[in-house]
Amino acid sequence: MKLVSLEQAASVVKSGDRVFVQGAAMTPNTLINAICENYRELSNVEIISIHTDGPVNFAIPPYNKAFKINSCFVGSNVRKAVNTNQGDYIPIFLSEIHQLFRRKLLPLDVAVVQVSPPDKHGYCSLGVSVDITLPAVQHAKKVIAQLNPLVPRTHGDGIIHMSHIDSFVEISEPIHSYPEGKISEVEHSIGKNVAGLIEDGATLQMGIGNIPNAVLKNLGNHRRLGVHTEMFSDGILPLVKSGVITGENKAIDAYKIVSCFAAGSQKLYDFIDENPQLSFKDASYTNDTANIRKNPKVTAINSAIEIDLTGQVCADTIGSYQYSGVGGQMDFIRGASLSEGGKPIIALSSVTNKGISKISPFLKNGAGVTTTRAHVHHVVTEYGVVNLFGKNLQQRAKALISISHPDHRESLERAAFDRFGRV
Structure with a gap:
C-alpha cells in the first residue's frame, strides 16, 4: 500500500x-x-x-x-x-x-x-x-x-x-448520510395506491425519497418480496426485519438483496456492513434488462417531473433545464414489462408544490423524454391508478385525466378535445 x-x-x-x-x-x-x-x-x-x-x-x-x-x-x-x-x-x-x-x-x-x-x-x-x-x-x-x-x-x-x-x-470521516423525509398525506395516498399493485412474491425496484418510502411503509402485510434494484435506502429495513423481504421467489440471486448503490442513514450503513444478505454489483449487471426480466413479478417504481396526455414521461429536465438524468428508469421500466407478471409503475403527485398540474397536454418546450409512451404501463397519483398498456391516444388521455388533480381536469379535457376531437 x-x-x-x-x-x-x-x-x-x-x-x-x-x-x-x-x-x-x-x-x-x-x-x-x-x-x-x-x-x-x-x-x-x-x-x-x-x-x-x-x-x-x-x-x-x-x-x-x-x-x-x-x-x-x-x-x-x-x-x-x-x-x-x-x-x-x-x-x-x-x-x-x-x-x-x-x-x-x-x-x-x-x-x-x-x-x-x-x-x-x-x-x-x-x-x-x-x-x-x-x-x-x-x-x-x-x-x-x-x-x-x-x-x-x-x-x-x-x-x-x-x-x-x-x-x-x-481520511477518517463518515460517508454521506440522508435523513428520511416526513411523508405527506398526498405521498401516503400515492404509496397506498402503488402498494395495491404489488403482489406477494414480487421483486422490487425503488428509488430514494418520500414516495418510495411511502410505498414500503404500506407493504407490511405482503409476503416473500425480493429486491433487485439500482439503489435502496432505509425504507427496506423494517421489511427485512419483519420477514416481508426474503428474496425466496427470485429466479436469480435468490435470497439476496441486489443493488449497485445505497444511500441512507448510519443505521442503514451498519446493516449493510459485512452483511452477506446484500450483494452490490456493477450497474451493468443490476440494470441489465436481460437480468431484470429473469425475476418474477418485477415491480419497478419510478417517478416523473411531468407526463403528457399520451403517456410520455419527463423525469430528468424542467423544460430545457437539466435537472437530474436518465439514470436507470428505462432499464427497469422495460425490464419490469418483460418480466413474467411484472409491473412498470410511474408514481407522481398530481400537482407541483405551486399547484401546477404534472399531467399536462404537452411536455414543456425543450423537455427530454425519459421514458417513451410505448414503455409506460401503470401511472399512479394520489387520485388513483390507470394502466395505459394497450390503450390508444384518446383512451390514454381520458385515463390520465381521471387521476389528475380535480382543479385541472376541465382544462385537460379541453386540451384533449382540441387534439383528438373527443375525450
Missing part, C-alpha cells in the same frame, strides 16, 4: 486529464477538493461522474476555471454548472455508462474513489457505491483513493485489491 499525503495524491491530476469521481454517499470530497486547490496550475481538466454529493469545489469559482463537468447524472451540487458553459450532460442509461470506459469512448486518466481499509488478503471495498465506479477503477490509468475506516464493507463485486490502487490518503 502506497500511503501518501493529501497534497501528493492531489498532484497526480494533470492539465488535460479526464478524471472520474465516485458518487452518491461515497463521494470522496476531501480528496477531490484537494485536487481543486491546484487550480492555478491546472487547465482543461474534465470531471466525469454520476450524482455526487457534498461540496465539490470544481463546480464553483474560482476553482471552476480549471475544470469542466461532463456529468452522466446531475445532482444539486453541480446543477448550476451543468446548465452553463462550465459543464454539460451526457444522456445515457445507467446500464450503459460502463461502455464509455471499457470501450475507451471516454478513456479515463484518473479515478478518484473512497475505499475501506484492506482485509487480511489485501482487498478493499468500494463501499455502498459500486455502480459505475467498478469499471472506472478497472480502466483508469491511475487510481487514487481515500482510505476510510468508516466505509462499510459490502459483499458482491465491489472488491478491489490494494495493488490496483496507485496511492492512498488516510
Whole structure:
C-alpha cells in the first residue's frame, strides 16, 4: 500500500486529464477538493461522474476555471454548472455508462474513489457505491483513493485489491448520510395506491425519497418480496426485519438483496456492513434488462417531473433545464414489462408544490423524454391508478385525466378535445 499525503495524491491530476469521481454517499470530497486547490496550475481538466454529493469545489469559482463537468447524472451540487458553459450532460442509461470506459469512448486518466481499509488478503471495498465506479477503477490509468475506516464493507463485486490502487490518503470521516423525509398525506395516498399493485412474491425496484418510502411503509402485510434494484435506502429495513423481504421467489440471486448503490442513514450503513444478505454489483449487471426480466413479478417504481396526455414521461429536465438524468428508469421500466407478471409503475403527485398540474397536454418546450409512451404501463397519483398498456391516444388521455388533480381536469379535457376531437 502506497500511503501518501493529501497534497501528493492531489498532484497526480494533470492539465488535460479526464478524471472520474465516485458518487452518491461515497463521494470522496476531501480528496477531490484537494485536487481543486491546484487550480492555478491546472487547465482543461474534465470531471466525469454520476450524482455526487457534498461540496465539490470544481463546480464553483474560482476553482471552476480549471475544470469542466461532463456529468452522466446531475445532482444539486453541480446543477448550476451543468446548465452553463462550465459543464454539460451526457444522456445515457445507467446500464450503459460502463461502455464509455471499457470501450475507451471516454478513456479515463484518473479515478478518484473512497475505499475501506484492506482485509487480511489485501482487498478493499468500494463501499455502498459500486455502480459505475467498478469499471472506472478497472480502466483508469491511475487510481487514487481515500482510505476510510468508516466505509462499510459490502459483499458482491465491489472488491478491489490494494495493488490496483496507485496511492492512498488516510481520511477518517463518515460517508454521506440522508435523513428520511416526513411523508405527506398526498405521498401516503400515492404509496397506498402503488402498494395495491404489488403482489406477494414480487421483486422490487425503488428509488430514494418520500414516495418510495411511502410505498414500503404500506407493504407490511405482503409476503416473500425480493429486491433487485439500482439503489435502496432505509425504507427496506423494517421489511427485512419483519420477514416481508426474503428474496425466496427470485429466479436469480435468490435470497439476496441486489443493488449497485445505497444511500441512507448510519443505521442503514451498519446493516449493510459485512452483511452477506446484500450483494452490490456493477450497474451493468443490476440494470441489465436481460437480468431484470429473469425475476418474477418485477415491480419497478419510478417517478416523473411531468407526463403528457399520451403517456410520455419527463423525469430528468424542467423544460430545457437539466435537472437530474436518465439514470436507470428505462432499464427497469422495460425490464419490469418483460418480466413474467411484472409491473412498470410511474408514481407522481398530481400537482407541483405551486399547484401546477404534472399531467399536462404537452411536455414543456425543450423537455427530454425519459421514458417513451410505448414503455409506460401503470401511472399512479394520489387520485388513483390507470394502466395505459394497450390503450390508444384518446383512451390514454381520458385515463390520465381521471387521476389528475380535480382543479385541472376541465382544462385537460379541453386540451384533449382540441387534439383528438373527443375525450
